[in-house]
Amino acid sequence: MSAVRPMANRDTQFFWDGALAGELRLQRCEACGALRHPPGPVCPDCGALERGHVVASGRGTVYSYVIHRHPPVPGKELPILLAVIDLEEGPRMVGEIVDLPEDELVIGLPVRVDFRAVDDELSLPVWRKADA
Ligand SMILES: [Zn+2]
Numbered sequence: 221m222s223a224v225r226p227m228a229n230r231d232t233q234f235f236w237d238g239a240l241a242g243e244l245r246l247q248r249c250e251a252c253g254a255l256r257h258p259p260g261p262v263c264p265d266c267g268a269l270e271r272g273h274v275v276a277s278g279r280g281t282v283y284s285y286v287i288h289r290h291p292p293v294p295g296k297e298l299p300i301l302l303a304v305i306d307l308e309e310g311p312r313m314v315g316e317i318v319d320l321p322e323d324e325l326v327i328g329l330p331v332r333v334d335f336r337a338v339d340d341e342l343s344l345p346v347w348r349k350a351d352a
Contacts, residue, residue: 225342231259234273239343244276244333246311257311278333279350280305283312285325301325305347318346 228236231247238245247259251268262269285303293300301317303325317325318336330350335343 225338226344231261235259236342238273238275239335239345240341242335242343244278244345245273246276246307246309248272248274255309255311257307257313274309276333277308280307280313280331280333280347282306282317282325282327282329282331284327285317287322287325303331303347305331313345315345315347318348320349324349 226232226236234247235245246255246257248255248271249263249266249268250270250272252263252266254263254265255274256264259271261271263271283304283306285301288300288302289298292298299322301320301322303315303317305313305315307313315333317331318334331347332350333345334348336346337343
Protein backbone atom coordinates (compact mmCIF):
# COMPACT_ATOMS: atom_id res chain seq x y z
CA MET A 221 0.00 0.00 0.00
CA SER A 222 1.29 3.42 -0.80
CA ALA A 223 0.40 6.47 1.19
CA VAL A 224 1.59 9.99 1.47
CA ARG A 225 3.78 9.97 4.57
CA PRO A 226 4.07 13.09 6.65
CA MET A 227 7.52 14.35 7.48
CA ALA A 228 8.48 14.15 11.11
CA ASN A 229 11.19 16.31 12.52
CA ARG A 230 12.34 17.50 15.92
CA ASP A 231 9.37 19.83 16.21
CA THR A 232 6.66 17.48 15.01
CA GLN A 233 7.76 14.08 16.36
CA PHE A 234 5.60 14.46 19.50
CA PHE A 235 2.54 14.95 17.27
CA TRP A 236 3.11 11.72 15.34
CA ASP A 237 4.03 9.83 18.51
CA GLY A 238 0.71 11.04 19.90
CA ALA A 239 -1.22 9.86 16.86
CA LEU A 240 0.32 6.40 17.28
CA ALA A 241 -0.81 6.45 20.91
CA GLY A 242 -4.30 7.61 19.93
CA GLU A 243 -3.75 11.12 21.26
CA LEU A 244 -4.20 14.42 19.48
CA ARG A 245 -1.31 16.47 20.82
CA LEU A 246 -0.98 20.22 20.64
CA GLN A 247 2.23 22.08 21.16
CA ARG A 248 2.23 24.37 24.19
CA CYS A 249 4.60 27.17 25.00
CA GLU A 250 6.08 26.42 28.41
CA ALA A 251 6.73 30.13 29.00
CA CYS A 252 3.29 31.67 28.35
CA GLY A 253 1.06 28.61 27.98
CA ALA A 254 -0.13 29.45 24.45
CA LEU A 255 -1.24 26.47 22.36
CA ARG A 256 -0.27 26.34 18.71
CA HIS A 257 -0.55 24.23 15.60
CA PRO A 258 1.28 23.41 13.43
CA PRO A 259 4.22 22.86 15.77
CA GLY A 260 7.25 25.07 15.47
CA PRO A 261 10.38 25.96 17.38
CA VAL A 262 9.36 29.44 18.53
CA CYS A 263 6.23 30.68 20.30
CA PRO A 264 4.51 33.20 18.01
CA ASP A 265 3.00 34.89 21.07
CA CYS A 266 6.05 35.47 23.25
CA GLY A 267 9.07 34.24 21.27
CA ALA A 268 10.07 31.62 23.85
CA LEU A 269 11.77 28.42 22.76
CA GLU A 270 10.62 26.23 25.66
CA ARG A 271 7.91 23.92 24.41
CA GLY A 272 5.87 20.99 25.56
CA HIS A 273 2.49 19.64 24.61
CA VAL A 274 -0.99 18.90 25.87
CA VAL A 275 -3.44 16.23 24.77
CA ALA A 276 -6.41 17.86 23.05
CA SER A 277 -9.98 16.71 23.55
CA GLY A 278 -10.19 15.74 19.91
CA ARG A 279 -13.37 17.73 19.46
CA GLY A 280 -13.87 20.63 17.12
CA THR A 281 -15.99 22.13 14.39
CA VAL A 282 -15.46 22.62 10.68
CA TYR A 283 -14.19 26.14 10.02
CA SER A 284 -13.81 25.75 6.27
CA TYR A 285 -13.29 22.93 3.82
CA VAL A 286 -12.35 21.93 0.31
CA ILE A 287 -13.42 18.89 -1.65
CA HIS A 288 -10.44 17.47 -3.51
CA ARG A 289 -11.55 15.85 -6.77
CA HIS A 290 -8.40 16.19 -8.85
CA PRO A 291 -5.51 15.42 -9.26
CA PRO A 292 -5.25 11.81 -8.03
CA VAL A 293 -3.42 11.20 -4.74
CA PRO A 294 -1.39 8.00 -4.33
CA GLY A 295 -3.20 5.46 -2.18
CA LYS A 296 -6.37 7.55 -1.86
CA GLU A 297 -9.85 7.39 -3.28
CA LEU A 298 -11.36 10.62 -4.49
CA PRO A 299 -13.03 12.83 -3.54
CA ILE A 300 -11.11 13.67 -0.37
CA LEU A 301 -12.87 15.93 2.09
CA LEU A 302 -10.32 18.28 3.64
CA ALA A 303 -11.32 20.64 6.39
CA VAL A 304 -9.82 23.27 8.61
CA ILE A 305 -10.98 22.27 12.08
CA ASP A 306 -11.50 24.78 14.87
CA LEU A 307 -10.30 22.77 17.84
CA GLU A 308 -12.08 23.15 21.17
CA GLU A 309 -8.75 24.35 22.61
CA GLY A 310 -8.45 27.18 20.07
CA PRO A 311 -5.85 26.26 17.44
CA ARG A 312 -6.93 25.25 13.96
CA MET A 313 -5.81 22.08 12.25
CA VAL A 314 -6.17 20.80 8.70
CA GLY A 315 -7.55 17.29 8.50
CA GLU A 316 -9.38 14.77 6.40
CA ILE A 317 -13.07 14.12 7.08
CA VAL A 318 -13.91 10.44 6.64
CA ASP A 319 -17.09 8.40 6.28
CA LEU A 320 -19.21 11.42 5.47
CA PRO A 321 -21.24 12.04 2.30
CA GLU A 322 -19.80 15.16 0.75
CA ASP A 323 -23.16 16.92 0.74
CA GLU A 324 -23.22 16.68 4.57
CA LEU A 325 -19.98 18.58 4.93
CA VAL A 326 -20.91 22.06 6.12
CA ILE A 327 -19.22 24.85 8.00
CA GLY A 328 -19.84 24.48 11.73
CA LEU A 329 -20.21 20.69 11.59
CA PRO A 330 -19.14 19.17 14.92
CA VAL A 331 -16.38 16.62 14.44
CA ARG A 332 -14.23 14.38 16.59
CA VAL A 333 -10.84 12.96 15.88
CA ASP A 334 -10.12 9.35 15.12
CA PHE A 335 -6.87 7.68 14.13
CA ARG A 336 -6.25 5.59 11.07
CA ALA A 337 -3.29 3.25 11.28
CA VAL A 338 -1.24 3.22 8.10
CA ASP A 339 1.33 0.76 9.46
CA ASP A 340 3.13 0.02 12.73
CA GLU A 341 4.96 3.32 12.63
CA LEU A 342 2.39 5.72 11.27
CA SER A 343 -1.10 6.63 12.31
CA LEU A 344 -2.96 9.57 10.81
CA PRO A 345 -5.55 11.68 12.54
CA VAL A 346 -8.83 11.77 10.63
CA TRP A 347 -12.09 13.43 11.54
CA ARG A 348 -15.60 12.06 11.79
CA LYS A 349 -18.92 13.74 12.24
CA ALA A 350 -19.55 13.96 15.97
CA ASP A 351 -22.81 12.97 17.56
CA ALA A 352 -24.20 16.33 18.55
ZN1 LIG B 1 4.80 31.75 24.55
